[in-house]
Amino acid sequence: MNILPRRIAHLDMDAFYASVELLRYPELRGLPVVIGGRRCDQPELLADGSRRFARLRDYVGRGVVTTSTYEARALGVFSGMGVMKAAQLAPEAILLPVDFDAYRRYSRLFKAAVAEIAPEIEDRGIDEIYIDLSGLPGDTLELAQRIKQAVKDATGLSCSIGISPNKLLSKICSDLEKPDGLTLLDESDIPQRIWPLPVRKINGIGPKAGEKLAALGIATIGQLANAEPALLQDNFGRSYAEWLHEASHGIDQRPVVTHSEPKSISRETTFERDLHPRRDRAALSAVFTALCSQVAADLQRKGYLGRTIGIKLRFEDFRTVTRDLTLPGPTADPAVIRRAAGECLRRVPLEQKLRLLGVRASALSSSSAPQAITASPQGELPLSATARCQR
DNA sequence: GCAAATGTCGCCGTTTGA
């Protein structure tokens, strides 16, 4: 049994996508650069070897900002913002298209570099990880500096690291000295360094809970720590209220999870313009089938079968609905997925134009296991043995 | 008019099977 406090690091790459792009286009360093949009022009190579980049002001479409450099953020351009809106704030900023393949390569590079030093890593997406340093010998600060240097050597990129006894606090403090930050803290630092922060800094308090807390006069984590348990209970329910209270006191026992399997695989797309369910039927149907094929291909490539097929629609007013259908057996067959998704679609009343369509496979199993359902020649939904018996 | 893509999780009401 081990009663020593854990040493948990949270490592977050600094402006990751933008920084990867700057490795490619060093002449953009120091400029406001925005990554995002959809299908916008690649930089054009000029005769003299220099490049001409697209400006934000030239963009037309409904894309969002995925990342921006710190220079762009200084102009008020942040992730999730519509590119059109960003263009009003920073018309001269450079706009680059997203290149996920490149980011994935650098993601693998930095994670491998960290793993050389500290193998207990929890993946948290493309640009961040938790690292459990508890079992490693050596001074925490030195360890962290070595990790930062290893990431730099492997990728040329900087990152920020927070280290504390748990994931919750480490996630908060990796952000405190960004970029190129290194922040260590323990329980005794909570009143000074955590309590003054806005509640939204807690991973798990999003826009909705943040608004609700604000309405209760709770703006900082310290105020949350001092809130009446009954008040929280009445407004958030027992379980979430308990979690809020613990989080505000920096309590978090979650382990660093080094292995996990995906729970769902999905594809979705937002149309250039909203599509009418009947007038644009052909176009919708083509997109729908393509999404099903992509999900099927993703399943096959990754070696999974899905037993529950779901769809997601977003209407012109941004309302979102989902429908699911669980099949008698798992599949990665595009035709089976298409038919199941079609069944889901029939359950949605289509009284508005659509802006987004998505297809998802969940209840995943490994495809190395047996019994996949494939398309039957007649094109009817496959029935399970039990369903057949009930006939 | 404008707000991506992909994924996880929790809650809740309903259905289903024992």
Place this chain on the structure above:
DNA sequence: CGGATCAAACGGCGACAT
């Protein structure tokens, strides 16, 4: 066989995250 009960699965949906 009807009814009561309970757990698991399902389906919908919202919140949250990167």
